[in-house]
Amino acid sequence: MQSRRNLLLTAFLAASLLVCGATYQLALRRALADQQGQGAAQLQIVALDLESILQKYETLPFALGFQADVRQVLADPGDAAAVDRLNRAFKIIQQQSRAVHIFMLDAGGMTLASSNWDEEFSFVGRDFGFRPYFREAIQGRAGRFYGIGNISSEPGYFIAQPIYRRPDQAPSTPSAPPIGVVVVKVDLAEFEHTWRSSEAPIALTDGGGVVFLSNRQQWKYHSLDQLSGTQQRELEGTHQYADLPITPVAALPATLREGFGPHVARPVTQLGWQLRLFPSQARMMRSATLATLAAALCMLALGISLLAWYQHRSRMQERRQSRAALQRAALELDQKIALRTQELTAANQAIAARFEKLQQTESLLRTTQNELVQAGKLAMLGQMAAGVTHELNQPLAAIRAFADNSVKFLARGQTEQVAENLEHISSASANMGKIIGQLKGFARKSGGQVAQVELPHAIEAAVLLLARDIEQQGATVTREVRHCAHILGDAVRIEQVLVNLLRNALDAVEEAPVKQVRVLLDIEHGQAVLRIRDSGGGISDEVAPHLFEPFFTTKAGSRGLGLGLAISSSIVQAMNGQLSAHNHEQGGAEFVLRLPLLQAPGP
Known part of the structure; x- marks a missing residue:
């Protein structure tokens, strides 16, 4: 079946090529005949126009031979007055007739008078005896010639007529040859x-x-x-x-x-x-090509019609076959749909169970993470307990001393000193309240509420919590706030991160000769960037890959559980931020905290 179809297609293509080739040859011949017919008609018009122009000037040199001074100049070339009159007459006639030049030659071919006698390239005194038009005219016949002027270098058509001794003399005979020639040059460039x-x-x-x-x-x-x-x-x-x-x-x-x-x-x-x-060969080829394209389109239409008929016949046969196949497929499809539906139902139930289990796991993970964060804060408070006790004992001792003095002052009636001591007691109480409030806020369990956080205030709160440790170590903590950055997050957890980072920095400078911690707040590329830099020994290459891993610590004894940096990194990531660490080029370690800004920065 396929071989028969290929054979029919090959035969049709061969017939189409034959028809197109024959059409092209016939159309090309017809186009050539039409072009030749049109060309002959066009040439007839052009030829008649050309001949009419040439006939217009044909009698002009003959008529010029009857000028009064023509024979006088030929008889006496030295007559300057006659030559001047003839030159001027030629000039006027040349301008009126629109000829290019008019000039007269003697029997030897020398120019005696010319319409361009007063121009740079005058013909006067020039020998044109070698020109065919002169040789024809001196023999008594009209001379006609087309050529490029050897003086003016301008092409033109030359018409020459002989001049006889008497105006009424017949054409040249051996006994009466011409005595000169009048020539008119015509421009055919138009x-x-x-x-x-x-x-x-x-x-x-x-x-x-x-x-x-x-x-x-x-x-x-x-x-x-x-x-x-x-x-x-x-x-x-x-x-x-x-x-x-x-x-x-x-x-x-x-x-x-x-x-x-x-x-x-x-x-x-x-x-x-x-x-x-x-x-135009291109026009003939275009005409033949268009005819060939028309024949090709006809053959294409015929081929499409035959193909459509063949396809219709095949489709009818295929439709009968496919109807039976569809009936069989419909039965098989119903069975497959029922089986697939059962499988999908079971899969959906399994997915729902897994999703519920995943939600439970996520809830447990969040609870565990919050508890771990709280445990980290309490561990940090345990480390700061001694410092906090000292901070509270000093105001308490001051309050006791001021109270005892006030009793004595009251007994003596010195009320002014009593009022002054009471002011000192109030100030010491306020300081104790501030410290206790800060500890209470830091220690409470975060409710996960998101609000606007002013980073400079969070830095001051963290430094206040570690003030006792800073004083005991003799360290210096400098704060440089270049922009008052605001972020969206949990203030308690932000302070926890800062306390952890400052605590680590203080531990790093504990054995350093220069105990200095620098806190720098700036804004870069739409983010709040907080850098905490210490003057310690830096981060070793062995420690750097494990720095943020849980339970990894370099502190000896019970000084750390290895959870501070891991918890801090988790908190920062939850706020779409990033926490990184590296060694600074001037020495020591530098932790960089990046958080997205809430609003445009202020100075």
Whole structure:
């Protein structure tokens, strides 16, 4: 079945190619015939126009021979007055007739008078005896010639007529030869401007096939065929084309000879000129291509129709087969759907059970994490207990002393000293309340409430909690707040993180010669950046990878459980922040806390 289908397709493609090829050849021939017919009609109009212009000037040199001063100048070339009158007459007639030049030659070919006598390239005194038009006219015939002027270098059509001794004298005979020649030079360049409106190339060639007028400027002074040696020597003798090298048009580059090929020709004048029109090959090929495309579209439509019929026939057969297959498939599908539904129901139940278990696990994890955070705070409070006791004992001792003194002052009636002691007692009580409030706030279990936190206040609170430890170690804690940054988080947990980091920094400088801790708050790229830098020994390469792991500690004895940094990192991550550590280039360790800003920073 497949081989038969391929055979039919191959036969149809071969028939389509044959039809398209035949259509192209027939359309090309018809287009060529149409172009040649149109070209012949166009050439007839152009030829008639050209011949009418040439006929217009044909009798002008003959009429000029009857000028009163013509024979006077020929008889006496030294008569300056007659020569001047004749020059001026030629000038006026040349301007009125729109000829290029009018001039008169004696029997030897020397120019005696000219319409351009007063111009730089005057013809007067020039010998044109070598020109064919002079040789024809001096023999008593009308001379006609097209060439490039060897004085003005301007191309033109020359018409020459003989001048006889008497105006009524008959054409030349052996006993009465011409005594001079009158020549009129006509410009034919306006024809080229007219021909430029034609898309097809038009050329006017001389008897030797040399193009001297054309709407393709690149073809001018090139021959249609290779010139023979005789023709080359003849052109060199007459200087017809200013001794330009005459090469065939076919030798030009492809872009310059575009359109050169088969043409239509029509003879013009008695000089053997040929007016040639080269029909557009591209237009003929376009016409043939369009006809071929139309034939191809017809064959394509036929092929599509045959294919549609064949497909319809095949579909009808397939539809009958598929109807039976669908009935079988529907029964199998119902069975598979029922089985799949049972599997999906069981899977959904298992997923629901796993999800419930996952929720329970997550709840337990959150509870455990909160308890671990609280345990870390209480452990930190245990470490600070001695310092807190000292901070409370000092105000209590002061209060007792001031109270005893007040009793004595009252007994003596010194009420002013009593009032002063009471103020000291009130101040000491306020300090104790501040310390106890700070400890109470730090120790309470966080409810997980999120609010605006001002980081400078959190830093001050953390430093206050560690004030006793700082004093006992003789350490210096400097705070540099470049921007008053606000974040969104839990104030208690933020303080817990800061206490842990400051506690670690104090432990790091405990054995250092210079005990200095620096806290720097700044804003970078829309984040609050808090740097805690110490002057200790830094972080070793062995410790750095495990720094934030739970229960990892470098402190000896019971000074630490290894949970502080792990809890702090967990708290920071919960607030979409980041906690990192590294050794500073100036020595010591530096912990960097980055948290997203809540609002635009203030100075």
